[in-house]
Amino acid sequence: xxxxxxxxxxxxxxxxxxxxxxxxxxxxxxxxxxxxxxxxxxxxxxxxxxxxxxxxxxxxxxxxxxxxxxxxxxxxxxxxxxxxxxxxxxxxxxxxxxxxxxxxx
Numbered sequence: 001x002x003x004x005x006x007x008x009x010x011x012x013x014x015x016x017x018x019x020x021x022x023x024x025x026x027x028x029x030x031x032x033x034x035x036x037x038x039x040x041x042x043x044x045x046x047x048x049x050x051x052x053x054x055x056x057x058x059x060x061x062x063x064x065x066x067x068x069x070x071x072x073x074x075x076x077x078x079x080x081x082x083x084x085x086x087x088x089x090x091x092x093x094x095x096x097x098x099x100x101x102x103x104x105x
């Protein structure tokens with residue numbers, strides 16, 4: 001009989017300990033739920049950041065192409081300006097020769 005009573009008390013203590021342990025899981029479960037929410041939010045933020053980075057990369061590539069086109073146009077304008085300057089120098093030289101001939105007569 002003493003063994004049965006001891007066994008009942010031990011079983012009751014084990015049930016009490018199990019119930020006390022279950023109550024301790026509720027705050028942990030709340031923390032787990034908070035973590036799940038945070039992970040979901042971070043996953044969305046990461047996807048948005050990745051999308052924004054891809055858009056920025058595309059814009060940078062377009063800007064680079066536009067800059068290359070502008071550089072090409074500037075190089076063409078410089079070449080044309082140098083060509084015109086050479087022609088102007090040649091005309092000025094001819095005018096100077098004609099003027100010197102007319103003055104020397």
